[in-house]
Amino acid sequence: xxxxxAARALDVDLLARELGNWRTSSLSGPxxxxxxxxxxxxxxxxxxxxxxxxxxxxxxxxxLRVSRTTVTGAFTQLRDDGYLNxxxxxxxxxxxxxxxxxxxxxTQPTVSLAAAALSAPxxxxxxxxxxxxxxxxxxxxEPGHELTGVTALREAIAERYCERGLPTDADQIMVxxxxxxxxxxxxxxxxxxxxxxxxxxxxxxxxxxxxxxAGARPVPVSLTQDGWELDAxxxxxxxxxxxLAYLVPDCHNPTGFTLDAEGRTRLGQIISETRTRTIxxxxxxDMWIDAPPPAPLAASVPRDDLVLTIGxxxxxxxGGLRVGWIRADRATLATITAIRPSLDLGTPxxxxxxxxxxxxxxxxxxxxxRMLLNERRQYLVSLLDRELPDWQPGxxxxxxxxxxxxxxxxxxxxxxxxSRLGLDLPAGPRFGVDGTLERFIRLPYALPxxxxxxxxxxxxxxxRSITGVSSPQQPTLVV
Numbered sequence: 001x002x003x004x005x006a007a008r009a010l011d012v013d014l015l016a017r018e019l020g021n022w023r024t025s026s027l028s029g030p031x032x033x034x035x036x037x038x039x040x041x042x043x044x045x046x047x048x049x050x051x052x053x054x055x056x057x058x059x060x061x062x063x064l065r066v067s068r069t070t071v072t073g074a075f076t077q078l079r080d081d082g083y084l085n086x087x088x089x090x091x092x093x094x095x096x097x098x099x100x101x102x103x104x105x106x107t108q109p110t111v112s113l114a115a116a117a118l119s120a121p122x123x124x125x126x127x128x129x130x131x132x133x134x135x136x137x138x139x140x141x142e143p144g145h146e147l148t149g150v151t152a153l154r155e156a157i158a159e160r161y162c163e164r165g166l167p168t169d170a171d172q173i174m175v176x177x178x179x180x181x182x183x184x185x186x187x188x189x190x191x192x193x194x195x196x197x198x199x200x201x202x203x204x205x206x207x208x209x210x211x212x213x214a215g216a217r218p219v220p221v222s223l224t225q226d227g228w229e230l231d232a233x234x235x236x237x238x239x240x241x242x243x244l245a246y247l248v249p250d251c252h253n254p255t256g257f258t259l260d261a262e263g264r265t266r267l268g269q270i271i272s273e274t275r276t277r278t279i280x281x282x283x284x285x286d287m288w289i290d291a292p293p294p295a296p297l298a299a300s301v302p303r304d305d306l307v308l309t310i311g312x313x314x315x316x317x318x319g320g321l322r323v324g325w326i327r328a329d330r331a332t333l334a335t336i337t338a339i340r341p342s343l344d345l346g347t348p349x350x351x352x353x354x355x356x357x358x359x360x361x362x363x364x365x366x367x368x369x370r371m372l373l374n375e376r377r378q379y380l381v382s383l384l385d386r387e388l389p390d391w392q393p394g395x396x397x398x399x400x401x402x403x404x405x406x407x408x409x410x411x412x413x414x415x416x417x418x419s420r421l422g423l424d425l426p427a428g429p430r431f432g433v434d435g436t437l438e439r440f441i442r443l444p445y446a447l448p449x450x451x452x453x454x455x456x457x458x459x460x461x462x463x464r465s466i467t468g469v470s471s472p473q474q475p476t477l478v479v
Contacts, residue, residue: 012055016063017435018042020427021409031066032073037416039074040083041427043094053091054084110422111455116253116400116444118373120318124358124365132353139349146346147337149175149325153356157311157325160359165295166309166327174333177347179283179312179324180206186279186308186326187214187244188343189336196242200228202403202431202440204253204281207246216243220433225394227257230266237274245276250293251284254431254442255403256396261294268300271307280309283324286316286366288398289374304329313355315400316366323347323355373400373445376452380445383456388463393443401444409438410466417462423455425462 022038023031042048054060057075061068075092078084082097139150148154154170161168176182183206191197193215199207201220211218221236222229228249237245249259249267259267271278280297298307305328312324326333340346358365380402384391392405406414411428418425428437443459445452 012059012063015048015055015060018047018429019064020412020429020435021438022412030073032070032077034413034416035064035066035070035074036077036081037419038412039078040081041412041415041419043083043096047430048094050094050096052094054094056091111447111451111458112424113442113444113447113455114424114426115319116442116446117315117319118369118400118446120320121365121369124361125318125321125354128354128357128361129350131357132350135353135357136350144346144349146175146349146352147340148333149173149347150349150352150356153323153352153359154325156356156359157327161296161309161327166299168327171330172327172333174326174328174336175347175352176310176324176326177344178314178322179281179310180210181322181344182310182312182324182326183207183210183246183279183281184214185336185340185343186310187211187216189339190277191216191243195244196240198233198236198240198242198245198276199433200247200252201433202254202428202437202442203246204248205426205430207281208431208433211246218246218433223252223255223257227252227255228259228263228267230263230270233267234270234274237270237276241274242276245271245278246281247278247297248281248284249297250282251287251398251400252396253281253284253399254401255394256399256401258288258293258396258398259297264294264297264300268297268302271301272303275303275306277305278307280307282309283312284315284399285311286362287370287373287400289370289377290397293398298327305332308332313358316362316369317355317358321351321355321358323351376447376449377402377445379449380443380452380456383453384443387456387460400446401442404441404443406439406441408467411438411441413466414441414459414462417466418458421458421462423458423462425459 019038019042022034039048043050057068057071061071075084079086079092083095084092085095086092151170153175154173157173158168158170176185187210191214195216196219197211197216199218199220201222208218219236219240219242221232249264251258282296285293296309298309301307309327310324313321326336381393384393390407394403394405396403415425415427426442428440428442429435431437431442447455
């Protein structure tokens with residue numbers, strides 16, 4: 001849900017769509033608990049903002065086609081747990097409980113599958129920070145506001161694009177405070193309230209949040225089990241004429257797909273023909289497994305002003321290094337630079353210099369990280385095959401997560417059940433626009449193997465609790 005949900009609180013149909021398939025089987029307990037869990041997840045995920053007003057019990061019961069008793073029970077449970085505030089004569093409003101009020105859940109999750117990110121390569125990052133501390137001396141004699149970024153880092157980023165087949169100068173780079181910040185800057189520059197933004201479905205949930213926060217409307221084009229259906233993308237761009245498109249053609253989050261060279265040529269033609277300004281998110285591009293991705297999508301688009309490519313240090317090196325960038329034509333960057341001071345005054349210089357050092361050492365750092373990811377991916381697949389053999393991991397071979405098809409459309413119920421067991425697991429609909437994707441769940445494989453094993457054990461318990469399916473038979477020794 002968008003940040004203007006408070007104003008749209010009475011849109012009961014929107015809430016019903018966001019709730020998705022909240023119903024669990026009778027084995028999981030009363031229906032009102034399933035509804036309470038689904039509403040709680042929307043609040044925790046930020047899709048139902050704190051302070052927004054929920055529809056009346058009667059209206060929500062009618063929209064969900066359940067008894068009013070079910071909705072009353074759910075609201076009562078949420079109020080008891082601190083997730084709803086109620087005043088006599090007024091609608092209930094979403095809330096987050098104080099820590100001391102949370103009695104039905106662990107204070108902290110035992111394991112979190114909410115983020116797909118590796119820990120840092122400690123020695124390399126420490127060395128880079130040490131060197132950057134010496135590099136920063138000349139900058140201390142200046143104000144320190146770098147709206148486009150320090151030259152050393154912009155040159156390093158531009159060099160990488162040149163190596164990958166996209167000629168780029170340093171003045172075509174703007175450094176940002178991460179990829180999410182880059183997306184926000186572009187949206188603030190190129191969209192107005194109500195504008196459409198074309199997105200893949202599923203897609204990165206942070207981009208969906210940024211789009212709705214900007215007041216724009218994400219419109220989805222579904223990926224198939226094999227990846228992109230470019231005819232559908234073409235048709236959507238022609239018919240909807242969105243102000244922007246947001247695409248992840250490299251190591252796609254969450255599916256792991258990468259668009260091949262032929263597909264990039266075709267997509268580049270589509271972008272050019274429809275004149276659609278497009279954000280290309282390359283945040284996870286270094287996390288390939290079998291082969292590096294083809295040349296950047298921007299290289300397939302003749303008009304340089306149509307594609308804004310964003311990247312980040314977070315997935316490749318360390319999430320605590322909040323450094324990203326936008327690669328675009330000079331006029332586009334000038335427009336963003338003019339707007340940026342109203343949002344921030346630049347990315348910290350020490351972090352930029354550290355990023356430049358790490359990029360210079362990328363050939364010594366990244367191969368080991370890719371190898372580690374591949375090993376953990378294989379381990380997670382083996383765990384699922386043993387504990388949850390009916391689950392079907394997708395065919396994507398890049399990125400940092402599996403996009404898994406469930407035997408039944410119960411992703412929201414699974415997420416709620418996992419939460420009660422101490423496992424933080426976003427439901428499938430979080431990666432989509434319209435409350436669908438209930439048959440899917442995203443499982444990151446960046447965690448150490450011991451944590452992956454614990455996560456799958458909790459997943460199996462959560463799945464059994466909502467389906468009543470017994471654990472797979474283990475082979476027995478016959479003597």
